[in-house]
Amino acid sequence: MASTVTIQRSVSGKINQNGRIVIPAAIREQMGLKAGDTVMMEVEDGVLRMESHRARIRRIQEEVARYCKPGPLASDELIAERREEARREEEEFAREQAERERWAKVDQVA
Secondary structure, eight states: OOEEEEETTEEEEOOOTTSOOOOOHHHHHHHTOOTTOOEEEEEETTEEEEEEHHHHHHHHHHHHHTTOOSSSOHHHHHHHHHHHHHHHHHHHHHHHHHHHHHHHHHHHHO
């Protein structure tokens, strides 16, 4: 399965009978790929696009970062709201418990 680097960013290669193709060492090095790494592949308009798993995560993080507002994280706000709600529920439970105990004493006296 020989491949020839025609220009720095372009290579040609052949697909073997098992459907495999060798990624030349220079390309693997440019992509930061090592044996055993995962690559993500997709075809769009007949063009195969391949990127390392790390590169895809980094790209998606950059895309999502454009939509993130500066300031506190929504998850932190949600957690704070839930903690406040839990604190109020505990206070209400304690008040109701005290009320039940007060009524239990009244029932014992009567």
